Amino acid sequence: MKYQLAIIIALSTAALIKTQISQAEFSMLIEQELFIDDSLHPQKYAMTFKPEWTFALAKEIDMTLIGKIRLDALDNINSGQEKPDNYGKLNGPLTAGSHGEISFREWYIDTETQTTFWRIGKQQVVWGQADGLKILDVINPQDFSEFILDEFEDSRIPLWMLNVEFPIEDESSLQLLWIPDLTYHEFAAEGTRFEITSPLFVPQSNILQLHSDKPDSVFSDSDIGFRYSSFYNGWDLSINYLYHYIDSPVLYQQQTNAGVIITSKYERSHLLGASASNVFGDFTIRTEVGYNKDSFHLANQPLVLNEGGSGIFNSPEIASVIGVDWRGLTDIFISVQWFQSHLFEYTNLMVRPENNQVGSFLFNQTFNNENLELNLLILHGFELSDSSSQLELSYLFEDNLKLWIGFDHFSGDSNGLFGQFKNKSLFKLGFEWGL
Numbered sequence: 167m168k169y170q171l172a173i174i175i176a177l178s179t180a181a182l183i184k185t186q187i188s189q190a191e192f193s194m195l196i197e198q199e200l201f202i203d204d205s206l207h208p209q210k211y212a213m214t215f216k217p218e219w220t221f222a223l224a225k226e227i228d229m230t231l232i233g234k235i236r237l238d239a240l241d242n243i244n245s246g247q248e249k250p251d252n253y254g255k256l257n258g259p260l261t262a263g264s265h266g267e268i269s270f271r272e273w274y275i276d277t278e279t280q281t282t283f284w285r286i287g288k289q290q291v292v293w294g295q296a297d298g299l300k301i302l303d304v305i306n307p308q309d310f311s312e313f314i315l316d317e318f319e320d321s322r323i324p325l326w327m328l329n330v331e332f333p334i335e336d337e338s339s340l341q342l343l344w345i346p347d348l349t350y351h352e353f354a355a356e357g358t359r360f361e362i363t364s365p366l367f368v369p370q371s372n373i374l375q376l377h378s379d380k381p382d383s384v385f386s387d388s389d390i391g392f393r394y395s396s397f398y399n400g401w402d403l404s405i406n407y408l409y410h411y412i413d414s415p416v417l418y419q420q421q422t423n424a425g426v427i428i429t430s431k432y433e434r435s436h437l438l439g440a441s442a443s444n445v446f447g448d449f450t451i452r453t454e455v456g457y458n459k460d461s462f463h464l465a466n467q468p469l470v471l472n473e474g475g476s477g478i479f480n481s482p483e484i485a486s487v488i489g490v491d492w493r494g495l496t497d498i499f500i501s502v503q504w505f506q507s508h509l510f511e512y513t514n515l516m517v518r519p520e521n522n523q524v525g526s527f528l529f530n531q532t533f534n535n536e537n538l539e540l541n542l543l544i545l546h547g548f549e550l551s552d553s554s555s556q557l558e559l560s561y562l563f564e565d566n567l568k569l570w571i572g573f574d575h576f577s578g579d580s581n582g583l584f585g586q587f588k589n590k591s592l593f594k595l596g597f598e599w600g601l
Contacts (some may be wrong), residue, residue, distance in 0.1 A: 552578025552585030
């Protein structure tokens with residue numbers, strides 16, 4: 167009864183606001199999702215409201231406000247915390263828990279001064295175009311409550327920032343970012359369905375205590391970045407630089423007789439990257455490469471702790487992706503990608519291998535005048551032979567109403583990125599209704 171009443175209140179409130187603020191453009195997306203595990207036990211039954219308003223504050227000054235109201239009858243996936251620890255002082259939901267949340271997801275002002283475009287406020291900035299995994303798309307942290315199953319648009323955590331872009335030449339531009347928002351990745355809470363368990367990311371020792379050391383200075387701990395973009399001889403090109411805190415905390419360890427004490431600390435790194443893409447007939451070739459001055463990895467032996475180490479190794483890393491997209495047949499899209507990363511200062515005491523490679527295959531086909539759509543994304547890790555498969559069939563019942571059903575499956579070594587969830591496959595169904 168409470169669940170139904172909350173839905174009625176949310177719809178009524180949105181309708182009232184739409185009526186009273188006639189000068190604003192209003193839209194809202196309503197989503198209903200049901201997740202069922204392979205034992206036919208429900209894991210998620212949620213309805214999400216995403217209202218969006220755009221206001222014309224003055225000539226060439228617009229404000230956009232995007233809200234989120236999520237109501238979940240179950241508590242198997244989301245954290246029960248009102249404000250998870252990953253959020254900075256400037257960010258976080260208005261209220262949250264395992265059964266829902268209310269938040270201002272994005273809130274920014276757009277304006278132009280002469281030839282310069284400004285976006286100021288809480289927003290998403292996307293660098294890179296890779297499917298499934300990220301190389302350059304690291305400006306915004308990610309919510310991993312549903313691992314990587316959610317759309318990037320929904321799983322990115324918007325940040326408060328200053329985003330300035332201005333042209334340099336006819337087909338070139340420079341983007342500058344200042345990000346004082348000290349918010350980082352949100353991982354699935356302990357005991358929830360997608361809690362991280364792989365030794366690649368979590369110490370397997372007997373953990374006694376966990377201390378957190380988190381940046382707290384809005385100015386000295388800010389992230390800064392720039393991107394130079396250009397179009398040359400058919401190629402879309404970019405050069406990227408980001409000085410930032412890595413969004414995953416480094417888990418430094420101290421060995422005691424009774425177990426391990428962990429200090430969770432966020433560390434800085436420099437990211438230097440580039441991207442390129444071009445169209446050749448039915449094919450699109452695209453690539454991204456990113457050099458990280460620092461990357462941190464767990465030790466694979468407790469002996470490292472006993473010798474006075476911290477259980478962590480630091481190494482420069484280069485990561486890249488090469489993708490080929492094909493549209494050679496009507497209503498069919500196929501994409502193949504090869505992700506690879508290499509550690510320059512590797513030691514066999516690391517859990518992570520020196521080279522890590524992941525392949526992806528994306529197949530998309532539309533039927534019935536594009537009203538019916540089939541989408542399949544497969545990711546496969548070669549080192550541990552583990553995989554993730556996401557299959558979805560959707561039907562556009564009306565222009566603003568889409569029904570869908572899907573299946574997410576994991577397999578392979580339980581130590582791998584995907585294999586750690588090999589017993590966590592899901593059947594999914596739901597709808598999206600736009601107002």
